[in-house]
Amino acid sequence: MASSKEPNNEEDHKQADQESELTKLPWKWLIGLATIALALLAYRGGELSAAKDEVKIEFPVPGTTLVTVNNIPNKASYLLAASDLWAPTGLKLNPRQSVQITASGRANLGIHRLVEAAQKDTYPTIGWTGPTGNLSSPSEVKNTYRQDLKIEPQAADGTLLAYLHQGGEPEPSRENPLRDKAIVVGASGKITNDKPVPVTIWLVINDAVLENSEQSRLAFVNPENTANSDTRKSAEDEKRWKYIQQRQYWNLWFDDNVGFYQVQFDFEAEQSK
Numbered sequence: 001m002a003s004s005k006e007p008n009n010e011e012d013h014k015q016a017d018q019e020s021e022l023t024k025l026p027w028k029w030l031i032g033l034a035t036i037a038l039a040l041l042a043y044r045g046g047e048l049s050a051a052k053d054e055v056k057i058e059f060p061v062p063g064t065t066l067v068t069v070n071n072i073p074n075k076a077s078y079l080l081a082a083s084d085l086w087a088p089t090g091l092k093l094n095p096r097q098s099v100q101i102t103a104s105g106r107a108n109l110g111i112h113r114l115v116e117a118a119q120k121d122t123y124p125t126i127g128w129t130g131p132t133g134n135l136s137s138p139s140e141v142k143n144t145y146r147q148d149l150k151i152e153p154q155a156a157d158g159t160l161l162a163y164l165h166q167g168g169e170p171e172p173s174r175e176n177p178l179r180d181k182a183i184v185v186g187a188s189g190k191i192t193n194d195k196p197v198p199v200t201i202w203l204v205i206n207d208a209v210l211e212n213s214e215q216s217r218l219a220f221v222n223p224e225n226t227a228n229s230d231t232r233k234s235a236e237d238e239k240r241w242k243y244i245q246q247r248q249y250w251n252l253w254f255d256d257n258v259g260f261y262q263v264q265f266d267f268e269a270e271q272s273k
Helices: 010-024 027-044 111-120 143-148 214-221 233-249
Strands: 055-058 063-068 072-081 089-093 098-108 160-166 188-192 199-205 258-265
Touching: 063 089, 072 089, 072 199, 089 098, 089 143, 089 258, 098 160, 143 214, 199 258, 214 233
Parallel strands: none
Antiparallel strands: 055 063, 063 072, 072 258, 089 199, 098 188, 098 258, 160 199
């Protein structure tokens, strides 16, 4: 009688082959696999300490989407209407903090001109623009009075502008358009809070804002004037201007705007003191 049992079927052969293969595995591989398995079990049981970023999506104000990582602003998006005469984004910048801004979209700063051109099948005198704005052609008749009434007189019509508002100061509005105090952003730009206190980001597209002044009257009643043009006005024009004065309708030209800019924010890490 044989002293050892010989495999006598296909199943016994397979088992023997598997046992032989296991004995060939290096011990260091077995130890590594066991370590990984234990780590997975510990993690699933909540016993493994693993650092994980906490990502949140917030909506500070209507139109703004903010992504925070560990409660620190990371990225944000705001939909700016061309008709908004200064819009608060609800996004804050701490002292010495910077944010990179990029924008896209289309706006038209004279919808009535667009409608008139569509009715006559002609090119509109005021076309569509993007965040970089439209510079007036040298061949066009310029309204120099209206030019000086723009929020940023040196920037093109429709350019994306920003303002860093400090708490306690008057907010931007039609009565406080912050003329010549805005930051030119355009399609891409970086802004930094140089103030010692936190500030809030406001946005607007560059256009003219009326006020109770002779300059505004001249800009409104004769929109095709130049610096040397005749300033005589019709009775109907003057009647309309008095209506604007009575109603304090200083955002008249903003109400004539259509379109949107999609504005993206990429927050940089705060600088150490």
